[in-house]
Amino acid sequence: MISARSKKRLGHAVDFMALTAPAIIVILVFVELPFLMSVAYSFTKWNGLDKVPQFIGLANYRELFTDDPDMAHAFVFTIAFTALMVLLTNVVAMLLAVVLDGGIKGRNVLRAAFYLPNIISLIIIGYVWRFIFSKGFDSFLNATHAGIFGLSWLGDGKLAFFSVLAVSVWQSIGFYLVIYIAGLQTVPRDIIEASLLDGVGSGTRFWRITLPMIMPSVTVCVFYSLSNALKSFDVIFSLTSGGPGTATTSIALDIYKTAFGAGRFGYGSAKSVLLFLLIMVVTVLQVTVFKRREVEA
Amino acid sequence: MSRFASRVLTAAMFVIAAVYLYPLFLVVINSFKTFAEITTNVIALPTRPNLDNFKNAFTLMQYPNLFVNTLLATAIGTSGVVLLSSAAGYKLSRTKTRYSWLVLILCIAPMMIPFQSFMIALVKVARFLHLTKTIYGLGIIYWGLGAPLSLFMYHGFVKTVPKELDECALIDGSSSLRTFFAVIFPILKPVTVSVVVLNAMWMWNDFLLPLLVLSGAKKSQTLQLAAYNFFGQYKIEWHYAMAGVLLTITPAILFYLALQKHIIEGMVSGAVKG
Numbered sequence: 001m002i003s004a005r006s007k008k009r010l011g012h013a014v015d016f017m018a019l020t021a022p023a024i025i026v027i028l029v030f031v032e033l034p035f036l037m038s039v040a041y042s043f044t045k046w047n048g049l050d051k052v053p054q055f056i057g058l059a060n061y062r063e064l065f066t067d068d069p070d071m072a073h074a075f076v077f078t079i080a081f082t083a084l085m086v087l088l089t090n091v092v093a094m095l096l097a098v099v100l101d102g103g104i105k106g107r108n109v110l111r112a113a114f115y116l117p118n119i120i121s122l123i124i125i126g127y128v129w130r131f132i133f134s135k136g137f138d139s140f141l142n143a144t145h146a147g148i149f150g151l152s153w154l155g156d157g158k159l160a161f162f163s164v165l166a167v168s169v170w171q172s173i174g175f176y177l178v179i180y181i182a183g184l185q186t187v188p189r190d191i192i193e194a195s196l197l198d199g200v201g202s203g204t205r206f207w208r209i210t211l212p213m214i215m216p217s218v219t220v221c222v223f224y225s226l227s228n229a230l231k232s233f234d235v236i237f238s239l240t241s242g243g244p245g246t247a248t249t250s251i252a253l254d255i256y257k258t259a260f261g262a263g264r265f266g267y268g269s270a271k272s273v274l275l276f277l278l279i280m281v282v283t284v285l286q287v288t289v290f291k292r293r294e295v296e297a
Numbered sequence: 298m299s300r301f302a303s304r305v306l307t308a309a310m311f312v313i314a315a316v317y318l319y320p321l322f323l324v325v326i327n328s329f330k331t332f333a334e335i336t337t338n339v340i341a342l343p344t345r346p347n348l349d350n351f352k353n354a355f356t357l358m359q360y361p362n363l364f365v366n367t368l369l370a371t372a373i374g375t376s377g378v379v380l381l382s383s384a385a386g387y388k389l390s391r392t393k394t395r396y397s398w399l400v401l402i403l404c405i406a407p408m409m410i411p412f413q414s415f416m417i418a419l420v421k422v423a424r425f426l427h428l429t430k431t432i433y434g435l436g437i438i439y440w441g442l443g444a445p446l447s448l449f450m451y452h453g454f455v456k457t458v459p460k461e462l463d464e465c466a467l468i469d470g471s472s473s474l475r476t477f478f479a480v481i482f483p484i485l486k487p488v489t490v491s492v493v494v495l496n497a498m499w500m501w502n503d504f505l506l507p508l509l510v511l512s513g514a515k516k517s518q519t520l521q522l523a524a525y526n527f528f529g530q531y532k533i534e535w536h537y538a539m540a541g542v543l544l545t546i547t548p549a550i551l552f553y554l555a556l557q558k559h560i561i562e563g564m565v566s567g568a569v570k571g
Binding site: 178 | 509525
């Protein structure tokens with residue numbers, strides 16, 4: 001015999017499952033299970049066709065750290081790219097946000113204009129800029145005779161780094177701009193007015209009042225720019241395909257090439273575990289450090 | 298700031314914005330040119346603007362088919378994410394037990410896993426479930442990828458909804474499921490708007506998942522995949538390509554112009570709460 005109490009508990013459980021199970025199942029099946037499988041595959045040799053991957057212990061990780069110049073290069077590229085991305089997107093976006101928040105006319109039109117590239121798919125952004133760098137720059141050179149338009153911005157490894165960087169910054173600024181504007185709007189007007197009455201200069205006001213007040217937005221923006229840059233794929237894929245050679249190959253692109261290009265799924269999985277750990281460590285550190293600097297309004 | 302300084306700053310910002318969007322302006326004017334015109338001069342305005350490039354790109358890409366496919370994947374994905382994550386976010390926010398806490402962690406922790414860290418095995422799982430090479434399959438996979446962030450957003454918002462509301466409905470004898478859809482879901486509209494905007498923009502523009510899941514399926518391509526095939530050719534026909542770019546981005550831009558306020562608010566709330 002089932003007691004009334006356990007019947008009620010069963011009812012609660014059924015109720016709970018009816019609403020939560022569908023979400024739990026899709027998250028488990030499409031994210032968590034594949035992630036755990038990737039971790040498991042990282043200890044195997046597997047070409048994607050064999051029924052059973054062959055267990056090889058830590059051999060993939062050994063190769064990853066000691067015997068893979070492409071991966072080492074992708075790692076260096078990704079770190080350099082990320083450092084500059086975080087710096088440039090945040091500085092430029094914050095600068096634009098401060099200007100747009102400072103009571104100039106047409107603020108909403110301007111915000112919409114800067115946001116526009118952000119709603120276009122990254123893959124298209126890469127192709128648009130391939131057109132600009134090739135055909136567009138030819139015409140700019142003819143019109144202005146300025147030497148910089150004659151350089152091989154996608155064909156030279158060093159220049160291609162800056163091309164990828166510039167396009168990525170161009171595409172993403174709008175996103176961070178919008179978050180910074182929202183952050184600036186939460187700064188209490190009376191504090192700003194009090195500082196104006198006290199005759200505080202605009203530079204001091206920014207560093208001493210505005211910036212500390214919008215630290216929560218800074219934390220969020222730096223977090224997103226970090227994690228997006230560390231896993232950047234689409235723009236590079238369509239703009240340079242990681243070339244010339246492997247000059248602009250990011251870790252994410254290297255994972256794709258290793259697994260789906262070279263058919264080394266076990267080794268690619270080891271790289272994907274490394275990417276996960278890298279992003280985890282870097283972003284957790286960043287959020288911890290930045291959270292400490294946030295002040296209460 | 299003096300009025301003069303403010304005017305100068307305003308003018309400067311408009312000039313910067315114009316330079317900023319100049320590359321997109323070039324795409325627009327070149328989509329109306331012939332191949333020869335593009336080769337001689339990209340900056341010049343088209344001499345005889347006509348719609349030939351659009352007609353050709355339209356048929357070459359099989360645009361209507363691609364449009365429907367992309368819309369279908371986005372609609373299936375977004376509506377699924379909204380339903381699954383609102384229900385679970387609500388229930389997890391209202392239940393306070395050890396297990397519900399654990400379930401919440403299980404559901405939102407995947408926000409921290411980058412897609413490239415599980416895509417290899419995801420393709421295998423999708424193949425096993427027969428979800429590859431179909432638009433429906435693509436839409437269903439998005440449910441799992443989109444749910445964690447959306448669930449988290451719903452979970453946070455439900456805390457602000459008074460508990461008395463569901464208690465009243467429960468006393469009336471309505472089940473949890475019915476209470477949720479009849480009473481709670483309509484109240485969650487502000488988050489739903491943000492969730493729809495965030496997910497729809499992402500799914501419409503997504504490239505890597507469709508590339509992995511739909512490869513080899515000729516009939517089931519999305520707009521972004523078609524753009525990749527269009528540009529991936531050895532000799533690019535720039536006049537068609539530029540028209541193709543415009544055809545691909547126009548729906549997203551119209552969506553943006555129509556819902557600008559919601560999109561920007563949605564992006565901000567998604568980013569700040571995520």
